Amino acid sequence: MKISTRGRYGIRLLIDLAEQNDSNCVTLSSIAERQNISVRYLEQVAIILRRAGFIRSVKGASGGYTLARDSSDIIVGDVLRVLEGDMLIVDPPIKGTTETLLTSCIRRVVFEPLNRRIAEIIDSENLAALVGTQDTEEAYMYFI
Amino acid sequence: MRISTKGRYSLEAMLYIALLPGDIYSSTREIAEKTGISEGYLEQLFIPLRRAGFLCGIRGPQGGYLLGKPAKEIKVGSIVRSVEGPLQPTPCVQPNICPKQEFCTSRFTWSRLYIGINECLDTISLQNLVDDFRSRHEPEYSI
Numbered sequence: 001m002k003i004s005t006r007g008r009y010g011i012r013l014l015i016d017l018a019e020q021n022d023s024n025c026v027t028l029s030s031i032a033e034r035q036n037i038s039v040r041y042l043e044q045v046a047i048i049l050r051r052a053g054f055i056r057s058v059k060g061a062s063g064g065y066t067l068a069r070d071s072s073d074i075i076v077g078d079v080l081r082v083l084e085g086d087m088l089i090v091d092p093p094i095k096g097t098t099e100t101l102l103t104s105c106i107r108r109v110v111f112e113p114l115n116r117r118i119a120e121i122i123d124s125e126n127l128a129a130l131v132g133t134q135d136t137e138e139a140y141m142y143f144i
Numbered sequence: 145m146r147i148s149t150k151g152r153y154s155l156e157a158m159l160y161i162a163l164l165p166g167d168i169y170s171s172t173r174e175i176a177e178k179t180g181i182s183e184g185y186l187e188q189l190f191i192p193l194r195r196a197g198f199l200c201g202i203r204g205p206q207g208g209y210l211l212g213k214p215a216k217e218i219k220v221g222s223i224v225r226s227v228e229g230p231l232q233p234t235p236c237v238q239p240n241i242c243p244k245q246e247f248c249t250s251r252f253t254w255s256r257l258y259i260g261i262n263e264c265l266d267t268i269s270l271q272n273l274v275d276d277f278r279s280r281h282e283p284e285y286s287i
Binding site for chain 1: 145146147148151152155156159160179180220228231232233234249250252253254256257260261263264265268272273276277280281
């Protein structure tokens with residue numbers, strides 16, 4: 001149950017762009033430096049984010065990347081689904097096959113509510129809200 | 145972002161055992177036959193499940209497995225965690241893994257996700273699965 005590096009780095013790339021919140025373009029090499037991620041990896045992620053319409057590139061000497069829309073219009077869930085393929089906890093049932101009674105029971109009682117909960121969380125966050133948020137200590141609470 | 149077969153198969157095996165009358169031991173061979181999960185894999189999964197107290201086993205020709213405690217006291221979250229480890233979307237949700245944890249904004253999302261996943265699975269017990277199953281399939285289902 002892991003988010004891949006593509007999803008994690010993609011979110012950091014977008015947050016970095018949102019934090020440089022002027023209209024100037026930001027180069028991937030400056031993001032790479034701030035975020036300590038390799039430029040080559042960021043390039044791959046940036047291509048996906050650009051095709052999906054989250055960022056746009058500007059060519060030229062002062063070129064680079066900028067958010068393609070307002071950061072409040074960029075939903076974390078949409079970004080993650082593009083980068084990760086989907087955000088489901090199990091594969092959807094294969095069409096034309098029937099599940100066993102046991103597996104369909106587990107899907108109904110466990111996996112479907114969990115998929116809904118995950119979607120609620122990631123779809124309730126936009127990039128603007130994320131920028132400036134800091135560690136809330138919430139995660140620590142879970143260990144106490 | 146998938147739960148592995150460890151978690152999925154453990155839930156299936158635990159549900160199978162939970163649906164049997166409380167004094168009937170089931171062997172890994174029988175569970176393998178009924179679920180299609182390999183016997184070797186089940187034996188591997190049953191080691192952490194036993195250690196966590198969710199199953200108890202007895203040896204011998206009449207041996208097999210029973211639930212280690214009542215189904216309503218076994219949370220789905222604990223079953224999955226006992227075989228998969230902590231259900232964390234990223235390693236950085238654990239304290240003191242990442243030096244940037246104090247000011248990293250993306251960690252906030254991962255932490256919310258981590259808490260949400262665990263809370264959701266901890267509100268579901270093995271008994272909830274048993275109840276749902278029985279409400280739909282009994283009495284026509286017999287093991």
